[in-house]
Amino acid sequence: MADIWQGPLEKIDDYRWRIPKSYKAGMRLPGIIYADERLLKDIRQDKAPEQVANVAFLPGIVKASLAMPDIHWGYGFPIGGVAATDIDDAGVISPGGVGFDINCGVRLLKTNFQYDEIKDKIRDLVYALFSDIPSGVGSKGDIRVSEREEREILVKGSRWAVEKGYGTDEDLECTEENGAMQGADPLAVSDRAYERGKAQSGTLGSGNHFLEVQVIDQIYSRDLCDEFGLTLGQITVMIHSGSRGFGYQICDDFTRGMIHCLNKYNINVPDRQLACAPFNSPEGKQYFAAMKCAANYAWNNRQCLMHLVRKTFEKVFGMSWQKMGMQLIYDVAHNIAKVERHIIDGKEKTLCIHRKGATRAFGPGHPALPDRYKKTGQPVIIPGDMGRNSYLLVGTQGAMEETFGSTCHGAGRLKSRAAATRSINLDTLLKDLESKGIIVKASGRGTIVEEAPQVYKDVNDVVSVVHNAGISKRVCRMKPLGVIKG
Amino acid sequence: MKKNYELLEHTADIRIRIKGADLKDLFTNAAIAMFDIIAEKKTHIIDSKLQTKDVVVKQKADNIEELFINWLNELLSLSAVKGLIFEDFKISQINKNNLIALAKGVDVRHYKVNVEIKAATYHELKIENNGSGFVAQVIFDT
Numbered sequence: 001m002a003d004i005w006q007g008p009l010e011k012i013d014d015y016r017w018r019i020p021k022s023y024k025a026g027m028r029l030p031g032i033i034y035a036d037e038r039l040l041k042d043i044r045q046d047k048a049p050e051q052v053a054n055v056a057f058l059p060g061i062v063k064a065s066l067a068m069p070d071i072h073w074g075y076g077f078p079i080g081g082v083a084a085t086d087i088d089d090a091g092v093i094s095p096g097g098v099g100f101d102i103n104c105g106v107r108l109l110k111t112n113f114q115y116d117e118i119k120d121k122i123r124d125l126v127y128a129l130f131s132d133i134p135s136g137v138g139s140k141g142d143i144r145v146s147e148r149e150e151r152e153i154l155v156k157g158s159r160w161a162v163e164k165g166y167g168t169d170e171d172l173e174c175t176e177e178n179g180a181m182q183g184a185d186p187l188a189v190s191d192r193a194y195e196r197g198k199a200q201s202g203t204l205g206s207g208n209h210f211l212e213v214q215v216i217d218q219i220y221s222r223d224l225c226d227e228f229g230l231t232l233g234q235i236t237v238m239i240h241s242g243s244r245g246f247g248y249q250i251c252d253d254f255t256r257g258m259i260h261c262l263n264k265y266n267i268n269v270p271d272r273q274l275a276c277a278p279f280n281s282p283e284g285k286q287y288f289a290a291m292k293c294a295a296n297y298a299w300n301n302r303q304c305l306m307h308l309v310r311k312t313f314e315k316v317f318g319m320s321w322q323k324m325g326m327q328l329i330y331d332v333a334h335n336i337a338k339v340e341r342h343i344i345d346g347k348e349k350t351l352c353i354h355r356k357g358a359t360r361a362f363g364p365g366h367p368a369l370p371d372r373y374k375k376t377g378q379p380v381i382i383p384g385d386m387g388r389n390s391y392l393l394v395g396t397q398g399a400m401e402e403t404f405g406s407t408c409h410g411a412g413r414l415k416s417r418a419a420a421t422r423s424i425n426l427d428t429l430l431k432d433l434e435s436k437g438i439i440v441k442a443s444g445r446g447t448i449v450e451e452a453p454q455v456y457k458d459v460n461d462v463v464s465v466v467h468n469a470g471i472s473k474r475v476c477r478m479k480p481l482g483v484i485k486g
Numbered sequence: 487m488k489k490n491y492e493l494l495e496h497t498a499d500i501r502i503r504i505k506g507a508d509l510k511d512l513f514t515n516a517a518i519a520m521f522d523i524i525a526e527k528k529t530h531i532i533d534s535k536l537q538t539k540d541v542v543v544k545q546k547a548d549n550i551e552e553l554f555i556n557w558l559n560e561l562l563s564l565s566a567v568k569g570l571i572f573e574d575f576k577i578s579q580i581n582k583n584n585l586i587a588l589a590k591g592v593d594v595r596h597y598k599v600n601v602e603i604k605a606a607t608y609h610e611l612k613i614e615n616n617g618s619g620f621v622a623q624v625i626f627d628t
Contacts, residue, residue, distance in 0.1 A: 003495065046497045073497040075609035075625050100604040100627050195567045245566045248604045252559045255608075259552065272551075272608035413498045417601075417628070446600050486602075 003073075005049045009033065009040065015469040019053050019065075026268060027056040031065040034408075036465050039069050042414055042457060051078040057269045058083060058276060060091025062344050062351065066403055068358050069465040070412030070457060074099075076273030079357035079413075082406045087279040087339065087352050092267065094276035095258060095287055097354030098337050100251040102291055103298035104209075104242030105333040107175070108381045108392060109306060110228075111313070112325035113235040115215045115481075118317075123439055125213060125316050126482030130441040132312045133211060133305065134203040135486040150194060151186045157296030158303040158331075166307035173370045175331040176360060179299040181338075185289035190253050193290075197246025197297060203305075208451060210383070210485050211309065212238045214390060214478035224394060224475045227376050228329060236478055237326075238390055239305050240383050242335065243298035250294045254287040279339075279352045288337065295336055302331055329392070330379035334359045334409035342404050353404050361395030361407040361472045380472050382463060384411045386440060386483045387433055387453030391463050391474065398470035407472040408463070411456035420455045421446070442485035451485060491519035500601070500626045501610075505619060510577045512613070512620040513554065513585065517561055517575050520606070520626065525571045525597035538590045539570055550582040551611055554622065557585055558606035564589070571597045603628055 010018040012032070017040065019031035031052035035043055043049060048071045055077055056065040062084050071080030076096035085091025118125070145153065153160045158179025161167050172178045214236045219225050230236075243250075258275035261267065261283050267276060277283035306328065310321035317324060338353050338360070362369055362378040369378055377394035384390045388411075399405045415423075426449050433440055442448045466472045494501040504519055506512025541564055547553035561572055570591025579586040604627040612623040 048497075073499075075499060075607035075627055079498060192563055192567065196563060245563075249563060252563065252605055256552075256556065259608075260548075272611075275608075416495050416497055417500065418493050418495065444598075444600060450601075 003046045005044050005047055007049055007053070009049065015465050019049060021056070024053050026270065027053055028058070028061055029056050029064050031056055031067065033067040033071060034465055034469055034471070035069045036461070039457065039461055039465065043071055046073040048073045048078040048080070051076070052081065054270045054274060055081055055083050055097070058085060058092050058094065058274065059267055059278070060085035060087070060089050062086050062349070066406070068406070068408040069462045070357070070408045070410055072413045074356070076271055077354070077356045080408065081354070081356045082358045082403060083354045084342070084351040084404045085279065086349050088350055091279050091352055092276035093279045093284045093288055093337055093352050094274055094354065095251045095254045095291070096273045096275060097356050098251070098291060099335045099356050100248040101242035101335055102247035102250060102294035103333045104335040105298060105302065105331060106238060106240045106381045106383050107302050107306060107331035108329045108379070109237050109309070109326050110230060110329055111235045111237070114233045115235060116233065118235060121316065122213065122481050125313070126439045126441055126484065128312050128316050129211060129213070129309065129482070130484050133308050133484065135443050135484060145198070147194065150198060153300045154186045154189065154293035154296050155184050156180055157299040161300050161303040161307065167303050171303060171306070171328045173372070174328040175299060176333055177299070179303060179331070180296045181292040183289060184292035184296050186293060188286045188290035189250060189293050193246055193249035193253065196249045197244065200244040200246065203244065203301070209241045210386070210483055211240070211305070212390070212480045212484070213482040214238060214480050216476050217389070217479040218477035220474035220476060224376055228379070228392070228475065230392070230476055237309055238381065238383060238478070239302055239309065241298070241302055241305060243294040244301065246297050247294040250290050254290065257283060258287070291337060295333060298333070299331065330381060332359050332381050340404065342400070351404065353406070355406055357409045358406045359409045360405055361393070361399040361403075362405045363395045363397040363400045366400070366405070377473070380407055382408060382410060382459065384459030385453040385456040386451060386480055386485070387436065387438065389459055390478045390480070391459065392476050392478070393463065393466070393472040393474055396470060396473055399472060403471050407466045411459040411462055413455060414457050415455040417450040420450050420452055424449045424452050424454065438480050438483060440483045440485065447485050489522065490515045491522070494623070496625055499628050500603070502624060502626070504622050507619045509550070509580050509620060512622055513557055513577055513580060514575045516554065516558060516622060516624065517572065517589070520558055520561070520603060521572050523601055523626070524603055525594070525599045528596055528598055536592045536596055538574070538592055539568070541568065541570070541589045541591060543585070543587045543589055545585045547583060550613055551608065553582065553585055554613060554624070555606050555608060555611065558624070561589060562603060562605065565591065569594050601628055
């Protein structure tokens with residue numbers, strides 16, 4: 001394939017590879033890719049490493065342009081990239097470093113059920129979830145909001161849903177940023193974004209977004225599982241969704257504007273999709289305030305989706321969600337920019353951390369964590385493909401020291417949609433999944449083929465790298481039983 | 487209908503190549519290609535006459551690349567907001583900085599939506615005049 005990347009990758013150790021600063025004039029720092037030899041072969045198959053090098057051009061970038069083992073070719077930033085800029089030293093913020101689906105993220109909730117107790121009801125449950133949860137391209141939800149309410153959602157995030165009775169304070173405590181970033185400014189958002197976001201609250205969306213009923217099939221740390229109240233054979237539910245059209249519009253609006261900032265602030269980047277502005281410039285501040293609105297919109301969306309999941313379980317099993325122990329373990333964002341303080345060369349600095357297809361993974365004791373997770377470290381939720389596994393990990397001190405408290409976000413794509421459509425037969429795929437005990441329901445037949453397990457890297461390999469590199473720690477692994485795709 | 491675009495490999499997203507005799511033709515073909523990827527008309531209504539809605543699209547930009555991306559993203563945005571799939575485009579005015587067009591859309595209910603395109607991106611965007619016409623390459627975030 002013509003896109004194979006031939007550039008230099010220097011081995012640092014078994015899990016770390018360096019693209020030297022000398023690779024390309026304009027790189028301010030090297031790139032570092034977390035991968036083992038096997039994943040590295042896949043990583044070289046497209047231009048993702050070139051994008052890691054391009055991100056190293058960003059003004060104010062510190063330490064290195066980082067890439068997680070699920071890295072793949074994006075548009076501008078690589079998917080699986082982490083970049084931190086020093087906001088007190090001309091560091092920039094880039095809408096491309098967050099992406100169109102702002103606060104695309106994932107949440108995991110547990111139940112009291114063991115697989116053996118409900119195995120005969122899983123088909124009914126999956127069909128009920130598919131019918132009750134709006135999914136698919138441009139899907140509109142039953143949770144309708146007025147314009148005034150939409151503005152409230154942008155500021156309050158998940159709290160809006162909780163105030164409506166769609167959840168509890170405990171849910172907020174178990175959500176990154178408690179479900180709302182402070183400083184969201186609805187006035188920074190265009191009328192078009194409002195219009196685009198209006199009808200989509202409480203909808204799953206399409207593409208790689210999904211809802212899964214899962215069973216824990218492997219325990220890695222008994223102590224951590226005890227802390228989280230998880231055991232082998234226990235049923236969990238995972239929700240993967242984002243800010244829908246609302247976020248796409250904000251990214252589009254601000255990318256248009258920031259292209260002009262490249263000249264205005266004399267910024268040299270090799271790709272216009274890396275358009276950016278100094279974090280402390282009016283343009284940078286305005287984008288950040290609008291991005292927070294989309295992030296809060298997405299958290300509220302996942303809260304509403306979880307409410308619908310709980311209601312559907314209640315309908316199918318005839319008891320309250322509290323009785324079924326359907327507590328949220330955690331909700332993480334994996335497309336977002338945050339202002340965080342980290343130690344760089346022995347000095348604490350205020351950084352703008354872009355996580356584009358990367359998850360925050362704060363270690364034990366971090367002040368941003370709720371008391372219940374101070375001892376364990378932050379729960380990190382890694383969705384895999386529909387045929388293999390997903391993971392619960394925790395953040396580590398290693399991540400704090402090396403990756404600005406960040407880790408991978410999923411399996412990472414290996415094959416294009418076109419290649420999937422050419423080589424995979426839908427009926428064979430569905431039979432194969434069914435034989436593994438996995439029921440799939442999707443709005444579009446095409447989505448199932450495009451999202452088939454074989455188009456993804458094996459999430460087990462990806463997680464193995466972040467665990468062995470010490471930037472997160474495995475807690476347990478889940479296997480899908482029922483998958484609902486948009 | 488014969489496709490007026492070529493799908494190129496891209497790991498996560500959709501990359502296409504489009505041709506056009508002139509800029510007007512290139513921009514029209516790119517828009518047709520994008521909506522062809524997004525949706526297909528439900529089979530039972532292919533031949534029936536559907537009510538269309540006209541939407542005026544006006545865009546300004548500093549150069550042709552930005553105009554191209556703005557045009558496609560504006561259509562995506564209007565499509566989402568108005569619940570329309572656009573199927574016909576009459577560009578009345580185009581130069582490297584300005585575009586005025588009329589887009590004809592049909593209610594999305596008459597279509598089967600296959601892919602959600604979030605946006606057209608600048609990454610590896612190419613627009614070239616090869617003497618006999620224009621060729622463009624663009625990556626859509628999906």
